[in-house]
Amino acid sequence: MLGTAAIVAPAVSANATPETFAPLAEQISNSVVNITTSTMVSREAMQMPQIPEGSPFEDFFRDFMERNPEQGAPRRSQALGSGFVISEDGYIVTNNHVIEGADEIQIDFYNGDTLDAEIVGTDPQTDIALLKVASDAPLQPVPFGNSDEAAVGDWVMAMGNPLGQGFSVSAGIVSARNRALTGTYDDYIQTDAAINRGNSGGPLFNMDGEVVGVNTAILSPNGGSIGIGFAMSSNVVQNVVDQLREFGETRRGWLGVHIQDVTEDIAESMALEEAAGALVTDVPAGPAEAAGIEAGDVITSFNGAEVEDTRSLVRRVGDAPVGDTVPLTVYRNGDEVELEVTLGRREEAEAVRAAVQSDETQESEETSVLGVSVQPLTDEMREQLGLPADQQGLAVTDVASDSEAYEKGIRAGDVITEAGQEQIASVADLEERIEAAREAGRRSLLLLLRREGEPRFVALPLED
Structure with missing residues (x-):
């Protein structure tokens, strides 16, 4: 008689494939909005095509434009995007590139209501914008979730206005974390949930109905979704939104150092145990100089958190409040040195630097x-x-x-x-x-x- 073998089924997590996304879609639909922007565009560049001087077509095009002056009149151009409500009193989050340069911004809600919006503040660094609408009735906000808890493989859902098709839902998983594109403060969640033009500014939800990202960009050879989309992580967005809501602008901490990553050969030459931290290459006048930081120092800890590389340091400093005095640790000549630095404001430092550089470049064309x-x-x-x-x-x-x-x-x-x-x-x-x-x-x-x-x-x- 044959014996029976025990069959052990693999464990199934609570984040297994849901039978349906319908309850979540219904829960958040009234909080997601379509955004239509309107901009007056000059048609001057189209009034006279670029043709060689003296060409027989020159008189033809000039006569045509004179007979049809409306062809050269300014035209109103429209663009589409998405966003989501974060407060009952009308604050809405979207991408900066969705509303940049817009003369008019119109918000369309799932229930058919339409409201005009004003810009509260923008942050091109993270491509985030905060809008405000005036509504007679309280709006239905959605909460931010902790994007650091979004694990690779977790289910997520995107909702927005892809290609102007109106409210649409797509689902997928978190494909990767901590992606960087080109920005200083990049922390993108990569997802295979379908994201197309018009989804920009819309929310990426976890299965609890919390926003863990703002859909911002796609990687595509043809302009359409191929399953590689990027959403700015909610922990970055929430910090930016809080500042825009309070000040109408961002106020990021500034350390005032030039830095580079610590490579394996640099770590070996400096007798560091591991290739981590941010190597200081220059210390111009600013908070770091006043704190005693020197060129050649390796910043290993900032405000109680380990510094993995230059990118992590820049983000931690940027998130720290302007004017705060924070501790940091540097590795110098084989020893750890504890210092304190009072942070300046990055935006002010960049404005001064840009002015100085502008003066310098005017001397040499x-x-x-x-x-x-x-x-x-x-x-x-x-x-x-x-x-x-x-x-x-x-x-x-x-x-x-x-x-x-x-x-x-x-x-x-x-x-x-x-x-x-x-x-x-x-x-x-x-x-x-x-x-x-x-x-x-x-x-x-x-x-x-x-x-x-x-x-x-x-x-x-x-x-x-």
Whole structure:
């Protein structure tokens, strides 16, 4: 007679596949909103196509525009996005890029109500914006959850206005944590829940109906969802929203040091037990100098928390209140040194630095950076390159033949319009984005270039 073998089933967690997402969708539907923005766009650039002077088509187009003046009149352009309610009295969170430059912002609710919104404050660094509507009846808010508790493999649900289709729900899992794209304070949750254009600014929910992320970006070769979406973690968003709500702007802590990651060879040369912490490369005038921090120090602890790398230090300092005196530990000449630093405000420091850099760059029209020589666009350059009169950016005037920039196809005549996914108009802007990337521990900087009107991205390594 054959014996029976015991069969042990694998344990099933409480986060097993739900039978349906319907109860959650019903629970949060009244808290998610569609956002329509309206902007008056100048049509000057479209009034006269770029054609050679003296061309037989020149008179034809001029006569056409004179006969049809409405073709050149300003037009109102609309864009779509998503958001979610965080308070009964009308505060709404969305992405900064959803409402940037908007003249009018309209909020559509699931129940059919429509309200106008005003901007309370924005933070381009994290791409977060806070809006406010006036409602006769209390709104239904959703709570923020602890994004640090969102584990890879957990179920999540996104709700928003993809491609203008109205309120739509998609579900997936947390694919990865702590992703960085290009920002200094990046802490993205990666998910395979379908996110498309129009989902920007919408919430990413856990199964308890808490917002653990704000849907911000996708990685896609064709502009549509391929299952790689990014939501800014709620712990970052909540801190930004609290400041925007209280001050109308962000007020981040500032330490005032130049830093780099500690590599294995650096750790060995300094007799460090592990390659961790932030190595101080320079200490300009500021809070760090006043606290006694020196070039060559390795910051290993800040405000009671271990510093893993430069990125973690930048985020911890940024989250600390301006004016607070906090403890930090540095490794110096084989010993740990305990110090205290009174934090300044990053936004004020950046404004001063930008002003100084602007004065410096005015003395020299052409500047070499990352292997390319650039200078601000002039009216003459715009005309020569066939650019709109209001086009901002830096013209590439020369590229070193032995540089990475040359190998990646950058050539004289290209125009750099964005660095680190932020628009630039001066050399100071570019240098500021380079410095921010270095402070965040980035090894490269993403540039958006235009050549004959066609855009393309190029990532250039940052020089030491």
